[in-house]
Amino acid sequence: MTSIVDPRAPEFPEGGLTRFANAREAALALRPDTPVYCFRPAQLEADANAFRQVFPGRTAYAVKTNPHPLIIDRLAQIGVDAFDVASPREFRLARAAAPKAALFYMHPVKAGLAIREALADYGIRHLAIDHENEAAKILREARAAGVDASELTLFVRLATKSHAAYELSRKFGAAPGHAVELLQRVHKIGAQAGLCFHVGSQVEEPDAYAAALKAAQWVRARAGVPIAALDIGGGYPARYGVDRRRKSAPTPTPADLIPRILRAVERTGFADVPLVAEPGRAIVARSLSVIVRVLLRKGQRLYINDGIWASLSDSWTGKLTLPVRLIPEPGRVRAKGDPKKTVPFRIMGATCDSVDILSRPFWLPETVTTGDWIEVGHIGAYSLSLRTDFNGLYPDSFVEVDAPFRA
Numbered sequence: 001m002t003s004i005v006d007p008r009a010p011e012f013p014e015g016g017l018t019r020f021a022n023a024r025e026a027a028l029a030l031r032p033d034t035p036v037y038c039f040r041p042a043q044l045e046a047d048a049n050a051f052r053q054v055f056p057g058r059t060a061y062a063v064k065t066n067p068h069p070l071i072i073d074r075l076a077q078i079g080v081d082a083f084d085v086a087s088p089r090e091f092r093l094a095r096a097a098a099p100k101a102a103l104f105y106m107h108p109v110k111a112g113l114a115i116r117e118a119l120a121d122y123g124i125r126h127l128a129i130d131h132e133n134e135a136a137k138i139l140r141e142a143r144a145a146g147v148d149a150s151e152l153t154l155f156v157r158l159a160t161k162s163h164a165a166y167e168l169s170r171k172f173g174a175a176p177g178h179a180v181e182l183l184q185r186v187h188k189i190g191a192q193a194g195l196c197f198h199v200g201s202q203v204e205e206p207d208a209y210a211a212a213l214k215a216a217q218w219v220r221a222r223a224g225v226p227i228a229a230l231d232i233g234g235g236y237p238a239r240y241g242v243d244r245r246r247k248s249a250p251t252p253t254p255a256d257l258i259p260r261i262l263r264a265v266e267r268t269g270f271a272d273v274p275l276v277a278e279p280g281r282a283i284v285a286r287s288l289s290v291i292v293r294v295l296l297r298k299g300q301r302l303y304i305n306d307g308i309w310a311s312l313s314d315s316w317t318g319k320l321t322l323p324v325r326l327i328p329e330p331g332r333v334r335a336k337g338d339p340k341k342t343v344p345f346r347i348m349g350a351t352c353d354s355v356d357i358l359s360r361p362f363w364l365p366e367t368v369t370t371g372d373w374i375e376v377g378h379i380g381a382y383s384l385s386l387r388t389d390f391n392g393l394y395p396d397s398f399v400e401v402d403a404p405f406r407a
């Protein structure tokens, strides 16, 4: 039996995960009472390649989005040769999968010891800063590790504004005037100067990138130092479900968004600068779904065996409507209603915490009942990495599924 493996175990079973044609078959065969992740390697490959086909620069997968070896190994196999990493554990994971990959250490605030490991043990030469003291910290560690400043590219992270589902500029980034000083300082200490920004996550409008590029243009012109690379960060959105009560334009795909960003790159005079992007969500979101079970139906509320402390916290933070598909338990008496009519159900998470209620409903047939399974699609981003042991409920089972998820 190889369908259930501990993803924290150092190695997977020889034969790999048990394969099913689709999640329905997996649910009916395994009848799981705890969540089961359905991994779709073909989807992962397609989405990673779709991004790389439209982005001419270097694609550095953001490891934090989903650091599972199933994901990282597959990305390395299809030739992803750069990773955005933020900690020694992430260095190790990326290196284990892709020994020759370039690692970009783009967290602007790092521990001294982690910087030393990055420089001395992992050959990392690309790092982000948003303050002069971070530059001094890196320089000190470089000296201790015997690494010359000229080998380093220090990316000055710009503060940006956007309406992303997740706004990150409140935490990181230098204001334009400060960024000018930082670039000049990087140049003076003999390192290569780069510019970077990260406009947020699930960013639906290209204007966020265009505005950041405009700021980068201004900073570059004032600083008057050579710019070795421009890293446009992550944030490219994935297509989730549709909440019929809300009007919204369809989410752009990388094929829609990237060409528009590239036009802004040209307009702002960066066409001659090597580009890096750090996509996470756009590459992995669709590569995993999770089969959850309805533990109890109470009117329009469904109590399920997963929630915000396990696989679904990202949808809670980002107020995402997740696409779902009902897998009725055969032989159960259906709840009253029309099996073809879908209605919104409030989703109550598995833990005892009263915060553990999803911020958006699942749209399901009226007839859903206790004991049914629900396949929740597109949870590949920020699910496995954010699982907790809270209440002793840590989902940890994986199968492989061939068919793409369909709501």
Ligand SMILES: *Cc1c(COP(=O)(O)O)cnc(C)c1O
Binding pocket: 062, 064, 065, 084, 106, 107, 198, 200, 201, 202, 233, 234, 235, 236, 278, 279, 280, 281, 282, 381
């Ligand atoms: C989280 C993060 C990413 C990935 O973001 P996505 O929205 O998943 O694409 C990329 N770069 C940095 C610096 C990040 O913090």
